[in-house]
Amino acid sequence: xxxxxxxxxxxxxxxxxxxxxxxxxxxxxxxxxxxxxxxxxxxxxxxxxxxxxxxxxxxxxxxxxxxxxxxxxxxxxxxxxxxxxxxxxxxxxxxxxxxxxxxxxxxxxxxxxxxxxxxxxxxxxxxxxxxxxxxxxxxxxxxxxxxxxxxxxxxxxxxxxxxxxxxxxxxxxxxxxxxxxxxxxxxxxxxxxxxxxxxxxxxxxxxxxxxxxxxxxxxxxxxxxxxxxxxxxxxxxxxxxxxxxxxxxxxxxxxxxxxxxxxxxxxxxxxxxxxxxxxxxxxxxxxxxxxxxxxxxxxxxxxxxxxxx
Amino acid sequence: xxxxxxxxxxxxxxxxxxxxxxxxxxxxxxxxxxxxxxxxxxxxxxxxxxxxxxxxxxxxxxxxxxxxxxxxxxxxxxxxxxxxxxxxxxxxxxxxxxxxxxxxxxxxxxxxxxxxxxxxxxxxxxxxxxxxxxxxxxxxxxxxxxxxxxxxxxxxxxxxxxxxxxxxxxxxxxxxxxxxxxxxxxxxxxxxxxxxxxxxxxxxxxxxxxxxxxxxxxxxxxxxxxxxxxxxxxxxxxxxxxxxxxxxxxxxxxxxxxxxxxxxxxxxxxxxxxxxxxxxxxxxxxxxxxxxxxxxxxxxxxxxxxxxxxxxxxxxxxxxxxxxxxxxxxxxxxxxxxxxxxxxxxxxxxxxxxxxxxxxxxxxxxxxxxxxxxxxxxxxxxxxxxxxxxxxxx
Amino acid sequence: xxxxxxxxxxxxxxxxxxxxxxxxxxxxxxxxxxxxxxxxxxxxxxxxxxxxxxxxxxxxxxxxxxxxxxxxxxxxxxxxxxxxxxxxxxxxxxxxxxxxxxxxxxxxxxxxxxxxxxxxxxxxxxxxxxxxxxxxxxxxxxxxxxxxxxxxxxxxxxxxxxxxxxxxxxxxxxxxxxxxxxxxxxxxxxxxxxxxxxxxxxxxxxxxxxxxxxxxxxxxxxxxxxxxxxxxxxxxxxxxxxxxxxxxxxxxxxxxxxxxxxxxxx
Numbered sequence: 006x007x008x009x010x011x012x013x014x015x016x017x018x019x020x021x022x023x024x025x026x027x028x029x030x031x032x033x034x035x036x037x038x039x040x041x042x043x044x045x046x047x048x049x050x051x052x053x054x055x056x057x058x059x060x061x062x063x064x065x066x067x068x069x070x071x072x073x074x075x076x077x078x079x080x081x082x083x084x085x086x087x088x089x090x091x092x093x094x095x096x097x098x099x100x101x102x103x104x105x106x107x108x109x110x111x112x113x114x115x116x117x118x119x120x121x122x123x124x125x126x127x128x129x130x131x132x133x134x135x136x137x138x139x140x141x142x143x144x145x146x147x148x149x150x151x152x153x154x155x156x157x158x159x160x161x162x163x164x165x166x167x168x169x170x171x172x173x174x175x176x177x178x179x180x181x182x183x184x185x186x187x188x189x190x191x192x193x194x195x196x197x198x199x200x201x202x203x204x205x206x207x208x209x210x211x212x213x214x215x216x217x218x219x220x221x222x223x224x225x226x227x228x229x230x231x232x233x234x235x236x237x238x239x240x241x242x243x244x245x246x247x248x249x250x251x252x253x254x255x256x257x258x259x260x261x262x263x264x265x266x267x268x269x270x271x272x273x274x275x276x277x278x279x280x281x282x283x284x285x286x287x288x289x290x291x292x293x294x295x296x297x298x299x300x301x302x303x304x305x306x307x308x309x310x311x312x313x314x
Numbered sequence: 315x316x317x318x319x320x321x322x323x324x325x326x327x328x329x330x331x332x333x334x335x336x337x338x339x340x341x342x343x344x345x346x347x348x349x350x351x352x353x354x355x356x357x358x359x360x361x362x363x364x365x366x367x368x369x370x371x372x373x374x375x376x377x378x379x380x381x382x383x384x385x386x387x388x389x390x391x392x393x394x395x396x397x398x399x400x401x402x403x404x405x406x407x408x409x410x411x412x413x414x415x416x417x418x419x420x421x422x423x424x425x426x427x428x429x430x431x432x433x434x435x436x437x438x439x440x441x442x443x444x445x446x447x448x449x450x451x452x453x454x455x456x457x458x459x460x461x462x463x464x465x466x467x468x469x470x471x472x473x474x475x476x477x478x479x480x481x482x483x484x485x486x487x488x489x490x491x492x493x494x495x496x497x498x499x500x501x502x503x504x505x506x507x508x509x510x511x512x513x514x515x516x517x518x519x520x521x522x523x524x525x526x527x528x529x530x531x532x533x534x535x536x537x538x539x540x541x542x543x544x545x546x547x548x549x550x551x552x553x554x555x556x557x558x559x560x561x562x563x564x565x566x567x568x569x570x571x572x573x574x575x576x577x578x579x580x581x582x583x584x585x586x587x588x589x590x591x592x593x594x595x596x597x598x599x600x601x602x603x604x605x606x607x608x609x610x611x612x613x614x615x616x617x618x619x620x621x622x623x624x625x626x627x628x629x630x631x632x633x634x635x636x637x638x639x640x641x642x643x644x645x646x647x648x649x650x651x652x653x654x655x656x657x658x659x660x661x662x663x664x665x666x667x668x669x670x671x672x673x674x675x676x677x678x679x680x681x682x683x684x685x686x687x688x689x690x691x692x693x694x695x696x697x698x699x700x701x702x703x704x705x706x707x708x
Numbered sequence: 709x710x711x712x713x714x715x716x717x718x719x720x721x722x723x724x725x726x727x728x729x730x731x732x733x734x735x736x737x738x739x740x741x742x743x744x745x746x747x748x749x750x751x752x753x754x755x756x757x758x759x760x761x762x763x764x765x766x767x768x769x770x771x772x773x774x775x776x777x778x779x780x781x782x783x784x785x786x787x788x789x790x791x792x793x794x795x796x797x798x799x800x801x802x803x804x805x806x807x808x809x810x811x812x813x814x815x816x817x818x819x820x821x822x823x824x825x826x827x828x829x830x831x832x833x834x835x836x837x838x839x840x841x842x843x844x845x846x847x848x849x850x851x852x853x854x855x856x857x858x859x860x861x862x863x864x865x866x867x868x869x870x871x872x873x874x875x876x877x878x879x880x881x882x883x884x885x886x887x888x889x890x891x892x893x894x895x896x897x898x899x900x901x902x903x904x905x906x907x908x909x910x911x912x913x914x915x916x917x918x919x920x921x922x923x924x925x926x927x928x929x930x931x932x933x934x935x936x937x938x939x940x941x942x943x944x945x946x947x948x949x950x951x952x953x954x955x956x957x958x959x960x961x962x963x964x965x966x967x968x969x970x971x972x973x974x
Contacts, residue, residue, distance in 0.1 A: 129728060
């Protein structure tokens with residue numbers, strides 16, 4: 006039988022009349038939140054408000070700007086740049102669909118079929134992140150170069166005839182066409198699709214597949230009725246994580262496209278940094294923001310997944 | 315070992331005075347007075363949501379009482395935060411620190427109180443719970459039973475005045491639970507510290523505790539030794555929650571001296587005055603209870619061989635199930651449907667099959683009487699406030 | 709026929725591997741072209757094998773300076789965002805307070821907004837304040853957009869943590885400060901590390917917001933962007949390849965160490 010030696014000294018009784026340390030830490034959450042939220046308010050919320058006011062100002066760089074509630078800026082911006090808006094939505098939506106089509110099999114492969122290769126494939130999906138994405142995007146210039154092996158193969162298979170007919174490519178080249186921009190967008194945001202898809206697929210109990218098979222479901226039916234519905238949270242957050250940044254992107258359009266593939270991001274960037282027409286630029290970015298918030302809200306409501314964060 | 319080092323002997327009673335806990339409109343614990351004597355093994359027994367865990371957490375200081383006080387011996391600890399109370403807890407699912415090894419888990423409390431040389435004590439404590447070999451493993455590398463022992467060691471090493479155990483065996487399988495019940499009992503006897511044990515498992519409470527408080531809907535229904543609670547339940551809740559009881563609604567025929575004679579379904583049944591907790595006016599109603607294992611079963615053909623002076627009722631066997639040590643019968647009788655009877659498998663009468671007419675009889679001393687103004691089903695599985703075992707969540 | 713059956717069964721694997729190839733193709737190209745000796749200013753066409761660039765990675769003026777600046781920025785942005793983000797995450801999970809919905813939206817919105825919008829807004833603010841664009845404005849912007857990601861990463865970890873662990877620490881005589889240092893922080897550490905890693909990667913690789921807030925300061929992504937307009941030195945590919953290799957090696961080593969530790973303990 007063990008003995009207990011060296012009993013620690015008994016705890017001191019509380020000082021008489023000492024205030025009970027109850028309701029402790031009522032202010033703690035606010036103190037914890039304060040610095041971070043202040044940062045977000047000053048450098049995120051406030052700028053957005055500033056921008057709203059800039060968009061209804063008139064004036065010039067030399068004489069300064071004044072708020073004149075000049076809402077016509079919005080109308081002018083829209084009527085002048087609507088093709089870029091439409092292009093942004095079409096390119097971003099195409100890239101999102103492509104990401105889903107390409108990303109789903111890979112996420113499924115990692116979640117259910119990779120076995121001991123799972124970690125390695127995961128690393129290979131994430132690792133490209135560590136090379137600057139600009140360098141990797143520039144590599145597409147080499148891959149899709151005129152007369153290169155990829156374009157040659159597509160040409161030989163008459164794929165380019167089809168895409169040219171659809172208006173995606175022109176003159177037997179891929180670079181500087183919408184196809185190249187969408188290809189670049191898809192490539193850049195593919196991991197943002199794969200990771201949420203993998204997370205929600207990985208949570209699915211493999212026994213559910215067995216149960217579905219046991220209950221007379223073919224593999225395709227199992228996928229349609231069990232796997233895909235259960236992966237919906239991943240599909241929703243994956244499509245959002247792809248669509249939102251893709252619609253505001255201007256790097257792929259700039260590096261891989263031409264003046265005919267300019268997206269709204271390109272316009273905002275050049276208005277802000279080159280033309281220095283701040284009201285128009287602010288109006289454009291405000292429209293983009295509003296459009297995206299509207300899309301996100303509707304989409305989240307429709308898909309019924311409120312807890313993305 | 316009975317400690318004589320002063321930390322656990324002098325006035326180690328736990329005294330709860332009018333302690334209450336409400337969350338908004340919901341009252342989890344109604345004003346409760348309870349004294350747990352120094353050195354005892356005390357169990358708080360009840361179904362999930364009955365307030366037993368809340369009571370325990372108020373003793374630990376993890377929950378702030380809405381009203382009332384907690385005393386440890388002479389010291390009022392109501393206002394003390396948990397880290398200043400000489401009380402330690404074995405948490406449900408143990409709450410072992412996953413980032414520390416077993417040794418550091420056990421040493422945690424000593425180190426927090428600034429004790430430098432912990433080696434000897436930790437090693438002794440790990441010996442006590444037979445885990446000396448595992449000192450450098452992480453919690454997730456141990457089995458459930460081993461984790462449970464670490465949790466006990468981690469709390470006991472601090473020589474608390476009281477050790478609180480919150481469903482400590484809930485996560486273990488049945489066999490291991492039995493083994494750990496004995497183990498905990500051994501440790502308690504060895505260290506002599508007051509144990510307050512919260513459980514929903516009546517068998518566990520009865521096996522281990524010297525004294526059991528049965529709680530229901532935020533109140534203590536009855537307090538007593540396990541045998542006392544089982545033999546003399548004072549409410550249908552206690553009668554049903556601890557084991558199984560059969561009830562007959564009866565009318566008081568006459569009360570003379572030490573015996574009350576009751577009428578039920580034309581027959582007469584005898585109830586000892588000492589075992590009745592209901593008002594017994596002639597013509598009044600009383601709930602007569604009897605435990606299934608006290609009853610003998612005789613085939614109707616041999617009714618004449620039953621000795622005089624025994625309570626008897628007639629019925630027909632509706633079901634029988636053979637469960638090894640005994641056979642359990644469910645009997646339909648005019649005074650009570652679904653009367654349960656457990657018969658030891660000594661000599662089985664082949665005529666006792668479903669459909670057979672039988673006479674149930676028992677020694678009147680085994681009868682208890684309860685107030686008829688309460689639900690017969692209180693405390694049974696499926697009734698309000700009683701969930702299936704093992705779902706208690708802190 | 710056997711092939712058709714095999715293909716039907718493994719169509720997912722084939723498709724998945726093709727996607728993986730699509731993801732990795734640019735990295736292969738970057739690596740191969742780091743050994744190129746281009747004819748003109750642009751490194752888009754294969755000419756001749758050479759290790760010149762590998763032997764002189766800083767041979768282009770401004771390249772290594774921009775790399776150093778980016779690393780410095782990423783370090784400080786990670787530190788700031790991790791500190792502020794961890795505090796917010798703890799407040800969100802562990803405390804009740806008013807206006808929780810507003811706080812959640814304020815944290816969610818930066819992640820749901822195209823970078824170009826945030827960048828333009830921030831530039832408007834800086835111009836209005838008359839701030840001098842440079843290191844500090846970039847740092848402010850980076851901390852801002854990394855913050856939300858840190859909050860999400862840490863929150864997930866703290867939420868999955870059993871609150872009884874902290875209660876157990878309190879029960880074992882650890883005061884609030886001790887509980888935080890000895891129990892909460894070590895257990896939340898993987899989440900904080902994940903958040904910090906993400907912040908570092910985001911900050912280091914950011915181009916759009918940096919481009920708006922940098923003024924004439926040149927970070928590594930901005931250097932690459934500039935060179936895409938003027939001429940791409942092979943050294944860019946060298947840096948890109950080296951980053952990829954170092955990252956993969958670090959992951960593999962940490963996994964191997966983790967595996968061995970697990971095996972020793974078991």
